[in-house]
Amino acid sequence: MEIADWVMAIGNPFGQLGLERTVTVGVISATGRANLRFGKESPIYQDYIQTDAAINPGNSGGPLVNLKGEVIGVNAAITSTSGGNIGIGFAIPANIAKKVSSDLINYGEVHRAYMGILPQDITTEIQESFDLNEIKGVLVAKVEDNTPADKAGLKRGDVIIQFNGKEIPNMSKFRLIVANSEINKNLPITVIRDKREKSLSIKLTERPDKITTNKSDNSVEKSDDLGLEVDELNSDFALKYKINEKHGVIITRIYPNSPSAKSGLSVGDVILEINRKTIKNVADFNKSIKDKKYDSLLLYVKTKSGAYLYVPVKLD
Structure with a gap:
């Protein structure tokens, strides 16, 4: 399978219109597409075939075949500003679909x-x-x-x-x-x-069914360099986020157009490390950010959604 190979998408677009067994033709526009979002959904496992063969509502689940009649994918989704086909469709590669269908038949669930x-x-x-x-x-x-x-x-x-x-x-x-x-x-x-x-x-x-995707008298601390404010994890502000981390500081405010805002940090995120040094409390935070020899800081944070990330912050 190569980019620009001719392909055909077979399906039942707009099912209630009686257009079953419709065939549309196009080429493979790209392979290995990932980090896509379809409406509110963003599947964890992504390795899509992109095609300009028309895929419309109702085509999902139909085969994407090459000119030899071999199934190379299963039509899955489109990207569109109108709700209809604009030449950007996506199919799940056949090898992935085969593994999923085999697991469903044999076990009733997908094993990973x-x-x-x-x-x-x-x-x-x-x-x-x-x-x-x-x-x-x-x-x-x-x-x-x-x-x-x-x-x-x-x-x-x-x-x-x-x-x-x-x-x-x-x-x-x-x-x-x-x-x-x-x-x-x-x-x-x-x-x-x-x-x-x-x-x-x-x-x-x-793969298990469920996987992961806690007093001080210090007051809220403001950092002009980072463009944020932080507080202790036992503060009233932190309590509403149900933090279970044993150390760190919680971000209580992000200033617009600041280095923190540009890096993607959010209110409610917990800073656990700065430049690979553990941040236990506001005092540690103050000590870490007062070192002026850095053009950027590497923060290790737990986001308010529960994810753990390294976040580089370039200082102005």
Whole structure:
């Protein structure tokens, strides 16, 4: 399958109109599309085939076939400003659809392998902060306790560059590779830790049903450099967010157009580290940000949605 190959989409557009077995023709516009959002939905596992063959409401579930009549994908979604086809449609690759359908037939549910980390894409800012040679792999933002990753010795701050013999270009590919890997078998994994490559072995398990995607008299502290205000985790403000972290400071205000606002930080996020140093309270926060030798700061935060992320903040 190559970009610009001719394909046909078969389906039943606008089902109530009696247009069943409609065939539309186009080409493969791109492969490996990820980080897409369809309305309010953003599937975790994404590796879509993009095509300009007309896909309209009702076509979802129909096959995308090549000129040999081979099914290469299952029509799934479109991107549109009008609700109808504008030449940007997406199909789930046949190999992924086959795995899902086989699991549903055999087990009644989809089985996926589980590692037990919260991964993060490598950005230019992350590359600079961790002094990486290139932008590839995924950053380990958190290792869940008593998981395959924890037992294998993975650590927060590791950069996974290879897993089971496959290069890791980004987070979307990583998720797919892990999900479709064998469970209960030792698999090789290569990470960059402290600027050096390190080889480990990990035994994945089946993905669990539920996974993760806590007094001081210091007052609210304002940072003009970052453009935010923070408070202790036992403050009245923090209580409404039901924080269960044992250390850190909570962001109570973000100033418009500030470095913090530009970096994507939000009110309710908890700052756990600054430049890889633990922030226990407001006093630690003050000490960390008063060091003027940095052009940027690397924050490790727990977002108000529960995710753990490294957030580089460039100072003005």
